[in-house]
Amino acid sequence: MRTSPLFSGRIEVFHKQFLEKFSNLEVIVLQNVGLLSLPVNSFEKCDELIQLDFHGNSLEMVSDRIFQNCRKITSLVLSSNNLRNLSNEAFAGLENLEILNLNSNLIESFSQNWIKNLTKLKDLDFGKPLSNFTYESTMLQHLKILEAINLDSWNIKFEKIKNLIDKLTNLKIISISSNSLSDINYTFFNQFQTLKTLNLDNCSLSGIQPNVLKGFPKIKELSFRHNQMKTIIKKTFEELGSLEVLKLGHNIIDSVDTKSFDIHNQLKELDLSNNKIKSLHADVFKFQTNLQRLDISSNGIETIAGLLKTLEKLEVVDFSNNAIKRLNSGLSGSLVLLKELTASLNEIDEIPRNFFAHFPNLEKAKFEGNLCVDVSIDNFQQINLTSIFGQCFDNFEGxxxxxxxxxxxxxxxxxxxxxxxxxxxxxxxxxxxxxxxxxxxxxxxxxxxxxxxxxxxxxxxxxxxxxxxxxxxxxxxxxxxxxxxxxxxxxxxxxxxxxxxxxxxxxxxxxxxxxxxxxxxxxxxxx
Known part of the structure; x- marks a missing residue:
């Protein structure tokens, strides 16, 4: 594939004459180069273009029909610019466009007329617009084959989200974080039978009732970070037989039922970080034998005794910033695949002899900010660590x-x-x-x-x-x-x-x- 040459520094003006020298380009990526404008007819001779990426510049407008000769383009990224208004002809000619990213601009209003001809669109990112923007409630309904939608930070209630996407039954990825969804009705999502990813971060959610998620037969990733959830009760995720990633970090969870994760063992990543959990029962993860990544950092956990005993496929574990004092019984089990262990900012005063011998594939271990007073050299025999970060030695004066x-x-x-x-x-x-x-x-x-x-x-x-x-x-x-x-x-x-x-x-x-x-x-x- 032919791509644009690499640039460094700033390119505030993008001259038409420059592109005429590279008329056979298929991909142009100009990220974070200070680009201020795209002159009219910039791409009139670039009929081979497939991808355009202008992320992170200072573009304020897109000229009418500027892409009209770029009928092969399938991906257009204009995120993190200063776009304010787009005319009805801004994307004319892009009948084969599949990906459109307008995230993080200064757009004041969204119109169906922008995208009326983009019938092949599969991935649409309208996240993080201006706080006082306006839009048409029916603006997306003609996008029948849309698979991914990002409406993050629209700051609207659930009923308005529902009206925007209820006809898009082919959706596989829905990201509606940073909206006011305290009135959410989870059964609404049952119509999306191919839904695989749902992002509900920062949506003022206070909890999830048992079995309300049972209509998500193919869901693989659920994210509820930065909400006000206080407890995780049993059967909450019981029906999610395909779930692989569950993110519950940055809530106020202080109670996790022993059977909260007695679900199908397809889970590969679990995030419970930055909550108020003081203890976890040793059997809480006993059915998650395929778990690869576990983050329980920044809670108030005092012991992890037996907690990981069944997690034979675990590769990354983070229990930093807790109140853990002992490791000798906390990591018992067959963690032969463990590659990264983070135990920083606890109250660990001893790393037991031969501690690392239990983890033959360990590559990185972090122990900053503990109270270690005895680190036996036997710990480092017959292991292949590439790095150990350990501020068991905090003061190097003198x-x-x-x-x-x-x-x-x-x-x-x-x-x-x-x-x-x-x-x-x-x-x-x-x-x-x-x-x-x-x-x-x-x-x-x-x-x-x-x-x-x-x-x-x-x-x-x-x-x-x-x-x-x-x-x-x-x-x-x-x-x-x-x-x-x-x-x-x-x-x-x-x-x-x-x-x-x-x-x-x-x-x-x-x-x-x-x-x-x-x-x-x-x-x-x-x-």
């Missing part, structure tokens, strides 16, 4: 550094494109900076090295050193007294460079960016 420079050698490294290169490392290329603590500023935080079995850190340059055109520093862990072997290989020759470092657990490799140090399986440790 540090001094010493530098040990390693002799000149030759290391075989892997370039960023995967090809093998041989790079000569001079004494300034590779140095180890060791940080020593001169005060007790780590608030009694230590890394235990008494159980450390290995006293040699090996850098395998052929697989872990990456040379990049940057000079950033990658942190790594150095025990209190450590004999370090830097092993580099060129061809069949192996050179071991011995260096003894002294410190209190924190060090840096400077000079070569993104050098990955292999230590008990850990790839990057950020403390």
């Amino acid at each position: 540090l001094t550094t010493t530098t040990t420079t390693l002799p000149t050698t030759t290391a075989e490294t892997s370039s960023t494109d995967g090809s093998q290169t041989t790079t000569a490392l001079t004494s300034t290329d590779l140095s180890i900076t060791t940080t020593e603590l001169t005060s007790t500023d780590l608030i009694s935080t230590t890394i235990s090295t008494s159980t450390l079995k290995k006293t040699t850190t090996t850098i395998r340059a052929t697989t872990t050193a990456t040379v990049r055109d940057t000079t950033t520093t990658t942190p790594y862990y150095v025990p209190s007294t450590q004999s370090t072997t830097l092993r580099t290989t060129t061809g069949r020759t192996t050179t071991d460079l011995q260096s003894t470092t002294k410190g209190n657990g924190i060090g840096n490799i400077a000079g070569i960016s993104s050098m990955v140090v292999v230590f008990c399986g850990l790839r990057i440790l950020i403390l």
